[in-house]
Amino acid sequence: MAKKITIAIVGNPNSGKTTIFNNITGAHQKVGNWPGVTVEKKEGIATYDGCTIQVVDLPGTYSLTAYSLEEIIARNYIIGEKPDLVVDVIDASTLERNLFLATQLIDLGVKLVFALNMVDVARSRGLIIDHEKLSLLMGVPFVPTVGSKNQGTKDLLKAIVRVAEDRESVSRHIHINYGLDLEEEIEKFQGLIRTSASFPDEHHSRWMGIKLLENDEEVIKEIEKSPLKKEVLDQLGKSKAHLNEILGEDSETLMADRRYGFIHGALKETFRQTQMDRRYLSDQVDMVLTNRLLGFPIFIFFIWAMFQLTFSVGQYPMDWIDAGVGLLARVVGDLMGEGLLRNLVVDGVISGVGGVAVFLPNIFILFFCIALFEDTGYMARAAFIMDKVMHTLGLHGKSFIPMIMGFGCNVPAIMATRVLESRRDRILTILINPLISCSARLPVYVLIAGALFGAYAGNVIFSLYVIGILLAILMGQIFKRTLFRGEIAPFVLELPPYRMPTLKGTLIHMWERGSIFIRKMGGVILVGSILVWALSSFPQTVDYSRDYDMEKRTIQERYAIQKEELMQSWQSEKVQLLTREMNLKIAELEALRKDEFQENSLLGRLGKAIVPFLRPLGFDWKGGVALLTGFVAKEIVVSTFGILYQVGEKEGEESEGLRTAIRNAMTPLIGYAFMVFVLVYTPCLATVAAIRRETGSWGWTGFSVGYSLILAWILAFVIYRGGMILGLG
Amino acid sequence: MNIRKLSELKTGEQGIIERVTGVGRFRQRLMEMGFVPGAEIVVEKFAPLRNPIEYVLKGYHVSLRHDEAEKVMVRTLEEQTEDD
Numbered sequence: 001m002a003k004k005i006t007i008a009i010v011g012n013p014n015s016g017k018t019t020i021f022n023n024i025t026g027a028h029q030k031v032g033n034w035p036g037v038t039v040e041k042k043e044g045i046a047t048y049d050g051c052t053i054q055v056v057d058l059p060g061t062y063s064l065t066a067y068s069l070e071e072i073i074a075r076n077y078i079i080g081e082k083p084d085l086v087v088d089v090i091d092a093s094t095l096e097r098n099l100f101l102a103t104q105l106i107d108l109g110v111k112l113v114f115a116l117n118m119v120d121v122a123r124s125r126g127l128i129i130d131h132e133k134l135s136l137l138m139g140v141p142f143v144p145t146v147g148s149k150n151q152g153t154k155d156l157l158k159a160i161v162r163v164a165e166d167r168e169s170v171s172r173h174i175h176i177n178y179g180l181d182l183e184e185e186i187e188k189f190q191g192l193i194r195t196s197a198s199f200p201d202e203h204h205s206r207w208m209g210i211k212l213l214e215n216d217e218e219v220i221k222e223i224e225k226s227p228l229k230k231e232v233l234d235q236l237g238k239s240k241a242h243l244n245e246i247l248g249e250d251s252e253t254l255m256a257d258r259r260y261g262f263i264h265g266a267l268k269e270t271f272r273q274t275q276m277d278r279r280y281l282s283d284q285v286d287m288v289l290t291n292r293l294l295g296f297p298i299f300i301f302f303i304w305a306m307f308q309l310t311f312s313v314g315q316y317p318m319d320w321i322d323a324g325v326g327l328l329a330r331v332v333g334d335l336m337g338e339g340l341l342r343n344l345v346v347d348g349v350i351s352g353v354g355g356v357a358v359f360l361p362n363i364f365i366l367f368f369c370i371a372l373f374e375d376t377g378y379m380a381r382a383a384f385i386m387d388k389v390m391h392t393l394g395l396h397g398k399s400f401i402p403m404i405m406g407f408g409c410n411v412p413a414i415m416a417t418r419v420l421e422s423r424r425d426r427i428l429t430i431l432i433n434p435l436i437s438c439s440a441r442l443p444v445y446v447l448i449a450g451a452l453f454g455a456y457a458g459n460v461i462f463s464l465y466v467i468g469i470l471l472a473i474l475m476g477q478i479f480k481r482t483l484f485r486g487e488i489a490p491f492v493l494e495l496p497p498y499r500m501p502t503l504k505g506t507l508i509h510m511w512e513r514g515s516i517f518i519r520k521m522g523g524v525i526l527v528g529s530i531l532v533w534a535l536s537s538f539p540q541t542v543d544y545s546r547d548y549d550m551e552k553r554t555i556q557e558r559y560a561i562q563k564e565e566l567m568q569s570w571q572s573e574k575v576q577l578l579t580r581e582m583n584l585k586i587a588e589l590e591a592l593r594k595d596e597f598q599e600n601s602l603l604g605r606l607g608k609a610i611v612p613f614l615r616p617l618g619f620d621w622k623g624g625v626a627l628l629t630g631f632v633a634k635e636i637v638v639s640t641f642g643i644l645y646q647v648g649e650k651e652g653e654e655s656e657g658l659r660t661a662i663r664n665a666m667t668p669l670i671g672y673a674f675m676v677f678v679l680v681y682t683p684c685l686a687t688v689a690a691i692r693r694e695t696g697s698w699g700w701t702g703f704s705v706g707y708s709l710i711l712a713w714i715l716a717f718v719i720y721r722g723g724m725i726l727g728l729g
Numbered sequence: 730m731n732i733r734k735l736s737e738l739k740t741g742e743q744g745i746i747e748r749v750t751g752v753g754r755f756r757q758r759l760m761e762m763g764f765v766p767g768a769e770i771v772v773e774k775f776a777p778l779r780n781p782i783e784y785v786l787k788g789y790h791v792s793l794r795h796d797e798a799e800k801v802m803v804r805t806l807e808e809q810t811e812d813d
Contacts, residue, residue, distance in 0.1 A: 063761035067754040094789040097763045253748070256760035260768075287774075295777040384792050388778040391794070397781075490755040491797060492762065495783060495790035 005164045006054040008081075010074055010105070011089030012098050013060035014377075014496035016117045019147035019505055020089050021057045024157065040418075040512070048157040051164075056083065062097075064104045066218040069423060075218070078110060085111040085164045087156070092122035092129060092144075093497075095271065099263045102138070103176055107210055109203030111171070112140040113159045115152075119144040121497070126275025134270045139172040148502055173203070178210070178258040181246060185239040186210055192235060196228050212236055213243075213251040282497035286381065295385050302378070303404055306369040310362055311408040311439065317361035325354030343537060344530070352529030356522045359411055359686065364514045366405065366412045370419065371509035373401075375501035379419060380493055387491065393473050394480035396425040396491070403429065403472070406436030410683060413438075414690040415513065422489035428479055430691055431704055434683035435472040437465050440635040444678050447638050451659035452671040460672070464679055471680065471711070528685040532632050535603040542600045548593040555585050595644065603628060617677065617716040618670040627677065633684050669723040673716040681712035731805055736782070736798035738772045744803030745769055751800040763787040764801060 009024075011017035021029075025044025042057040058077055059070035066072055078086060088105055090098040105112055116131055131142040141159045145152030162168040178186065189209030194202070211219040212232070223232045240251050247254060289298055329350045336342040373379040379398065387397030395403075398419050405413035413433050420426045437445075445464055449457040559582040566574050598604045607625030614624050622644045630637040638658075645661035666674065682705045683691065692701040732747055746768045749759050763786050764770075773783040773790060781792040793801075 062758070065757055065761065067757055094787065096787045097789060100761055100763070249748075252757065253760065253765075256757075257765050260763065260765045283773075290774065290776065290783075292775075292777045380792075384776050384781060384783065385778075387794065388776065388780045391780075490758050491781060491792070491794045492755070492758050493781070493792045494762075495792055497790075 003050065003165075004052045004054065005084040005161070006056070006081075007085045007087055007160060007164075008056045008058050008074075008077060008083040009087045009089060010058045010078075010101065011060060011115075011117075012062050012091060012094075012101060014494060015060070015089045015091040015098060016147040017060055017089040018057070018509075019502075020087075020115055020117060020145060020153075020156070021055065022505060022508055023145075023147060023150050023153045024053075025055050042512070046157065048154075049161055051161050053157070053160065061101065063101055064108075065214065066216050068421070070421070072218065078105075078108060083110075085113060085160060087113045087115055087160065089115045089117050089147075090142075092116050092119045093125060093127065095122070095127070095129065096260070096263055096267065099266070100259055102140075103259045103262060106138065106140070106174060106176060107207050109173055109207065111163050113156065113163050114138075114140050114142045115156055116142045116144045117147050119152075120146045120149070125280065126273060128272040128274060130270040134266065135170045137266050137270065139170065139174040141168055141170050148499070148505075175206070176259070176262050178255065179261075181243060182213065182251075182254060182258060185213060185243065185251075188235055188239065189213075189232065192228060192231055196226060210255065213239065214255045215252050280497065282377075285498050286495075289378070290381050290384060299382060299385050302373075302382075303401075306366070306373075307404065307408060309369060310366045310405070310412070314361040314365050318358055321357050321360065322354070325350060325357065329354075340537075340540065344533070347537070348530040348533035349526070352526040352533075353522075356518070356525045356686075359409070360514070360518070362409055363412045363415065364510060366416065367513045368506065368510040370401065370416060371506045371513075372501060374419070375499065375506050375509065377496045377498045380495045383493060384495060394476045395429060396420055396422065396489075397493075399425060399429045402433060403436060406433045406438060408439055410434050410436070410438045410687040411690045414687065414694055417694055418513065424484050424489055427695055427700060428476060428484060430694055431479060431700070431707075432472040432476050434687055434704070434708060435468050435475065435680065437468045437679055438634070440633055440684065441678060443635045444630075444637045445675055447641070447658065448662060448666070448671045448675050451662035452666060452668040460675075464675055467676065468679055475707075475711075525686050525689055528689070529632065532603070532629065532685075535606070536598065536601050536629070538602055539600070542597055544593065544596055546592075548589055552586055552589055555582060555589070598625070598644065613713070616721070617673055617713065618667075618720045619674060619677075619716075620665070622665070623674060627681065630678065631682060631685060633686070634678060637678060669720060669728050673720040673723075676719055677712045677716040679712075680708055680715055682709050732802050733805060734799050735770065735784075735793075735801035735803050736795050738803065738805070740772050740774055742805065743769065743771045744805045747802040747804050749801050751797075755797065755800070759797075759801070762791060770801075770803065 009017055009021050011020075021042065021044065024046045026046070029042055029044035040059075044055045044057075046053040046055055056077065058074040061068070061071045061074050064071055064075045064078075066075070077083070086105060088102050090102060102112075102114060114135075116129065119129070122129060131144055135142045141163065143152055143156045143159045145156055159168065163171050177183065186206060186209040189212055190202075190205045193205040193208055208219055208223075212223070213236075220233075220236075223229055226232075243249070243251050243254060249257070288294060291298075329346045332350060333342060333346045336345065370379075373382065379401075382400065383397030385397070386400040390397050390399050390403075393399075399417075401419060402413045402416040405416050410433055413436070414430050417426045417429045417433075420429060441464075442461075445461045446457070449460040453460045559578060563575055563578055566578065599608075604621075604625055607628055608621045610624045610628075611621050614620070614627075619627075622641070625644060626637045626640040629640045641662065642655070642658055645658060645665070662671070682688070688701060688705060691704050692698065695701060733744070735744065735746075738744055746764055746766055748766055749756055749764050751759075768786060771785045773785050775782050776792070779795075781794045782798055783790055783792045784798075785791075
């Protein structure tokens with residue numbers, strides 16, 4: 001008979017929880033997010049002995065207090081969703097600390113299996129664990145596993161099924177004894193809580209008593225909503241005062257102390273350390289990697305290598321994808337008849353999808369590198385080395401990776417903020433990240449600085465990068481002091497031993513994060529691209545100031561006659577020359593027509609509509625349109641100028657024609673203000689989608705768009721007006 | 730007995746945790762990670778910029794910023810033997 005059970009996997013960070021999850025579920029897993037938050041939720045299916053096991057991977061936590069998002073998610077799932085069984089993955093080499101979470105799970109009174117992971121590492125360090133005796137003492141089966149070698153997976157599944165079906169003989173519910181004084185107080189709460197009908201369960205009321213003494217905010221909130229509020233809270237005050245009086249410590253400390261006391265007692269009989277030397281290979285590696293002199297150069301080298309791999313090596317597949325999309329657009333364009341539908345498919349859908357697909361190599365390579373850093377344990381060291389620098393900017397050591405990635409592209413950079421554990425750090429890093437000049441802004445700088453500053457172009461571009469970094473520091477400080485005041489996340493960072501990553505594990509890690517980009521952001525970018533296409537394509541019918549078709553025909557007819565004459569006199573070179581001349585004239589005419597069309601399109605009208613806002617900055621409507629299209633991707637500013645200044649959209653930032661046009665349209669002062677505006681204003685569509693995705697909030701997304709727009713305007717205004725006053729205009 | 734701040738210990742120095750001051754999440758986090766009275770702690774090394782500091786506690790490595798380590802009070806072993 002097919003049975004179905006649901007299990008949840010918990011465990012400390014770095015306990016090898018993910019590897020155990022991968023071993024159990026194999027390839028049958030899906031990644032999503034917990035509702036409303038950007039903490040990854042992984043689910044998978046395993047089968048064993050005719051049982052279908054639904055596996056939910058809970059976030060890694062050190063404890064089940066209510067202090068961090070991860071802890072609350074893990075706890076609410078266990079209490080609220082009531083899985084049939086919970087598997088706690090315990091790192092055998094740091095057994096004592098890992099058992100802290102185990103004691104909290106025992107308090108919860110759920111069915112448990114403990115996976116005693118990395119027993120090979122523990123053994124090599126001379127740690128001898130009598131896991132059978134430990135099982136009897138704690139009333140929970142301990143199953144030795146080696147996740148990295150997929151050892152013990154069968155045994156673990158067997159234990160899971162046995163415990164779930166109540167066939168495991170060692171399973172029993174034990175009460176952790178917190179000592180006479182604390183037990184007395186816990187009983188008082190238990191008695192009080194059980195008088196109310198809403199909390200009838202014995203285990204649960206004991207657990208609530210324990211949590212009250214641990215000062216658990218979530219349980220206190222729950223009590224505040226119940227009719228027992230007054231009695232329980234009064235009792236809490238009394239109990240705390242009483243405990244402090246007789247034991248000289250607050251109840252939280254006492255509880256943690258007693259937990260470790262219980263663990264110590266259990267390990268006394270079951271755990272031996274035969275080797276006192278604690279110089280392991282990992283520590284020796286670390287002496288080099290975090291060395292006072294070598295630490296920074298090595299770190300910078302790794303970051304440089306990651307950057308190169310992501311953006312230089314990634315450029316090849318990017319070019320292939322770009323070429324592929326171009327080819328697809330041409331083929332589809334040829335197959336479909338001329339008309340609106342073709343334009344929609346080719347210019348809207350295909351270029352929109354292409355715009356997403358082109359990021360894929362970057363994103364997958366970056367996530368592979370990050371997965372490698374995390375799986376080896378180097379990420380924690382990077383944070384260790386960089387923390388002082390980043391902390392002065394109000395950020396966490398780990399923020400360095402997203403910030404440096406921003407120079408390549410803000411989209412993977414913002415996705416890389418997932419390495420940060422605290423939401424405050426994550427949002428702060430996301431907010432200031434777009435101020436780092438990404439590679440898409442460089443073509444704009446090259447065009448404008450190249451046109452207006454000649455030999456000084458290099459210095460001007462460099463100054464823009466510096467302005468971006470300074471603004472990021474400044475805004476970081478401002479946000480830290482205003483929006484995130486008071487919320488200080490402790491640094492307290494575990495430095496796990498270096499481990500050899502498995503290719504499979506790292507690839508799974510990479511795929512999980514990369515696929516989120518495709519699934520969740522693809523849609524937003526696609527819709528955005530179609531919208532911009534529509535804005536620049538409608539209205540379809542324009543009352544042109546000239547009859548372009550007519551003029552085109554006239555030109556063609558005129559040349560046809562000339563050609564006819566030359567053909568008769570056998571002057572084929574002249575015919576060719578003439579044909580070229582004709583094509584040029586027609587192209588000129590088409591450009592004019594396109595320009596007029598652009599001007600009349602919704603986008604052009606929008607560009608003109610925002611002129612009142614841009615005039616104080618010295619920009620004209622063409623600048624406005626360029627900035628509007630730059631919202632799709634900042635490098636589009638260049639091709640828009642190409643269209644608007646009628647030098648053809650195929651011209652790049654190095655085009656002399658375009659440079660001349662820019663020189664005629666802008667003074668150096670306006671050009672500089674324009675570049676600063678491009679640097680700061682609203683991140684591009686893909687970045688906005690990434691921000692929405694990673695903050696999980698339209699509020700923060702809107703804030704990011706809004707503040708950068710306002711900041712850009714103010715800066716451009718100050719530069720332009722200030723420059724005018726100084727006589728630089 | 731000499732009670733010192735954990736942040737004052739030098740590389741290689743050892744101490745026994747007396748108590749953790751500070752409040753809320755920080756304190757709770759330290760407690761659950763094993764910073765409980767009686768636990769042995771060793772200074773492993775300082776970061777290249779002297780901050781944060783890496784410690785070994787209960788068989789694992791953990792790093793604290795200087796201002797966090799200031800909130801952990803320790804008893805140093807040498808002082809203890811003098812008292813004996």
